[in-house]
Amino acid sequence: MPELAEVEYYKRRWEPALGQTVQKIDLHEKNRVFRGTDTEDLTKSLTGSQFSEARAHGKQMLFRFGEEGWLGVHLGMAGKLFCQSPETFEPHKHDHLVIHLEPSVLIFRDTRYFGRILWHRGPEEPDWWTQAGRNLLDDDYTEEIFRESLRRRSKTPAKSLLLDQKHFPGIGNWMADEILWRAAVHPEKRGGQLSEKEISALYQCLREVCRDAMRVIAPDWSDPPQSWLFRHRWKDGGICPKTEKPLARIQVGGRTTCYSPARQGKAP
DNA sequence: AACCCTGTTATCGA
DNA sequence: TTCGATAACAGGGT
CATH class of the missing domain: 1.10.8.50 (Helicase, Ruva Protein; domain 3)
Structure with missing residues (x-):
């Protein structure tokens, strides 16, 4: 489903948790959505970090944790993002990544496994972010x-x-x-x-x-x-x-x- | 039950 | 090199 504006919509679903600290991660590492991703480093680095930034560009999203953690999310055909409270959160079969913060829970759900989670650690934004094309809504897109x-x-x-x-x-x-x-x-x-x-x-x-x-x-x-x-x-x-x-x-x-x-x- | 799908990527061949 | 056609991925909706 997600194109430009739907991706922006889903990015905003995670924004209420900005500033919160990660307590625990749940993920299925063998899962297709983690293809090419170092899930071990993702889990280790994310835990204890503060959710600091949320961005969207085209169909790609970039979420920053602490100074050096960059989590990429692509929703594929059917991916969705949610933010819930621990009381209302009910695990779902296709929740591939669940980030428990204090007090919110962030969820990436994708029934079709066409979506993708990327992970990069370092002071600079990852290549797959900086090398994306132009923003079609910028004034300088002539x-x-x-x-x-x-x-x-x-x-x-x-x-x-x-x-x-x-x-x-x-x-x-x-x-x-x-x-x-x-x-x-x-x-x-x-x-x-x-x-x-x-x-x-x-x-x-x-x-x-x-x-x-x-x-x-x-x-x-x-x-x-x-x-x-x-x-x-x-x-x-x-x-x-x-x-x-x-x-x-x-x-x-x-x-x-x-x-x-x-x-x-x-x-x- | 058969068929369709708001996406991406690998492969083959022109 | 470039590009188009095709298949593959996986599940849910019609």
Whole structure:
């Protein structure tokens, strides 16, 4: 489920425990979500440390413990984060990491095991954090930078390019469809086939969808309004809220894609 | 019961 | 090198 704004939402779920001290860790070290992670060092270093910082970038989260502990969380397809009190916490089969602080309990739950926990110890942030792509909501993420991404991958269908986390961190399946629909660009159109007007529209809609998602979803996971494609994309017989014509579903780059033929045209 | 999925990664081949 | 297609991962929802 989690894309840009959902990840921000889940990051905020852990923030109430900032400043608290870790008493105990529960984890299943053989678990897939710990692939490549030194769980022994994670357990040893986290215990007794103070939860000091919470950040999100794209689909990745970074939580700092003490000065030198950096816990990375990726939610995959179905990951969730919770913060509960010890009285209300009930262990769940798919709770892969449970951090008992005083007085809160932080939980990483993932029924599908596509998520991932990373761990790094040292004074500096880990490489997998500093090497992430640009923040699409920053003022310095300009149309020129967006154009450069299109140039670099001019033969890739627009839908597939938008899903590339190196270029567009945080964009996932529903956001990519929403952006293309708002910009009236067919998902299979390639970067090199886009007109100047289409490129500008895509850039504007990319920024707009990121802002709208953060505003509506990040604080309390509100339902987006009916005016978004989001509300219609999975319904059989869904109707485009802009044209009132039927929506269509196709596969692009292996991902199910919903679009409005009346608005976005036929395959190029 | 069969099929689908808001994600990532390895592999193969053009 | 680059990119697309495909499969794999694992469980829950429809």
